[in-house]
Amino acid sequence: MREHPLNSNRVFNNADSFAQAFDEAWQKHEQSDPHHGLDPAAKVDLILEGLGEHPFLQNQPELAQQVATFRLRLLGLAGPTQ
Template identity: 45%
Template sequence: MIPVPINDDRQFNNADGFAMVFDPAWQRCLKAGELDDQSLEQRIEIVLTHLSDHPFVQSEPTQARQVARFRVRLLDLNS
């Protein structure tokens, strides 16, 4: 198996690259209390604000939101 660099700071303009940064960004926002008492859509928007410099968010904002919703459902992040 080819090892994946853990601290790789490259950003890729695709859904997979976005998903790789979305999950930790969600967790950071959650720990900081930024997502408390917010609806799911508000939570997603807060996280996307933190990721606004990501190339996928900039070039495909609608798809980035769709990926974010999918990640939240897939990983049960909204519970």
């Protein structure tokens, strides 16, 4: 079983819970491997794979992908090209 990146044991089947988990996983990856060389799309795939046990991602994978893309734009995490 994969370790969930949230500091809390409370995970919910909704977009807000998924967005928080995604943000935390993205930042954790940036801190642990800042020179990873992945383009944003490849990194999203990697992060989603790591969050594979999140109920929102399991039940609504297309919407979870949209939430992830939105979070990148909203927080400026993908750089100026996103």
